[in-house]
Amino acid sequence: MLPTNDTPVLQVRDLAKAFGSNVVLRGIDLDVYRGKVVALIGPSGSGKTTVLRCLNGLEMPDGGTVAVGASAEGPAGGSAGRSAGTSSGLRLDFGAKVSGREISALRDRSAMVFQHYNLFPHMTVLQNVTEGPIKVQKRPRAEVVKEAERLLDRVGLLEKKDAYPFELSGGQQQRVGIVRALALKPQLLLFDEPTSALDPELVGDVLTVIKELAEEGWTMVIVTHELAFARQMADEVIFMDGGVVVERGPASEVLRDPQQERTQQFVRRLLHEF
């Protein structure tokens, strides 16, 4: 079957996860279509970050399936599409035993941007960005460096390419984190509360970059507390609480006119409307 916009890049069915006897995820379904942005919102401990970590193989789910589609990679219709790697579809069934090779295949298809950036402190900005493409994907250095410099320039950090992470502000570090993810040319970008650790005045720069990526057509799943941001750029908003999906739908509906009481409470609290 030819990949079309009707084939989800990511399809999650009945995802489950428990830490010991503590059930953190139950019956999570998720479809993310090419070029779409899904925002996961919900209170602390609702399981939204765990969903994201399961998608990148950083947590091992106890059950359910995760399929990352056979669609073309990179931004939909964008010119920055990737050339590296072949992409047949991948489907992992966590009800059965999943091999390490399958987990790394899953990781190859997505890239994560962390709340605390997690840049490599012993590498320069440029090395942080090129490490994965050169050392793991084995792409030619010259091409990777050129591409990395282009991406750094895009986020206004080209002149910082030889700096170490400690010399950058939080907002700058997070932009490098985003570029590090982009350089891998993944099918799917995963953002774990990308602005939660930032000083308020630095949040804007990072959100602007993410918004531009959405406009370029990158497929993204974003865990965020920035409701205004989610409303503005998410195609679908999923509200989670207690490890389950409580409500989902277009951003305009879920955030402006939530149907479930728990969603209403949460949205009111975050917008400081008491």
Place this chain on the structure above:
Amino acid sequence: MTFDWDLIWSSLGPLIGGAIKGTIPLTLASFSLGLILALIVALMRLSRNAVVSGVARFYVSVIRGTPLLVQLFVIFYGLPTVGVKLDPWPSAIIAFSLNVGGYAAEVIRAAILSVPKGQWEAGHTIGMSRGQALVRIILPQAARVSVPPLSNTFISLVKDTSLASLILVTELFRNAQQVAAFSQEFMALYLEAAAVYWVICLVLSSAQSLLEKRLDRYVAH
């Protein structure tokens, strides 16, 4: 009390010779082998396999719980009774390497654990296997943390190699002993030996500072 300065001057040759031909190569060989062993033992200690980590824990416990001199004597004087006869040099290198392996393993294990978990995760998310993340991401950061404690181990080892004189290895202290026995100038010779050890350790301390400075280039001051 007066020193026989002529004797001190003339014995400087044998002492420094003992350092160059004995103490220093013995230290370098034992420390290099010991570090490799320590890295293996540290990784075993961190293994999720209970048997593997148990073996490593037992090894560290025995090495740290017994005197180095006893370890040296077991290898040189003990092993021949069960048919394993080793020359002084191999005996000394084996004993000191095993000893460094035990102590440095704990240093390396702690240094690996001091690197935040997010660094492993960032390595995985750019596609690295555990081994790749360890080599490219974790160990370089652990190295920085472990330089001061490993320098301690190294400097202790320089002095501990004097124990090799007791299994007939010709090194700095054994040469001092021989000149002292011959001339009966014990105070002069042993102070002289002490001074040579001290100078070696001073040089090593400055090397440590330089190394720390180099490895600190990527952290905020």
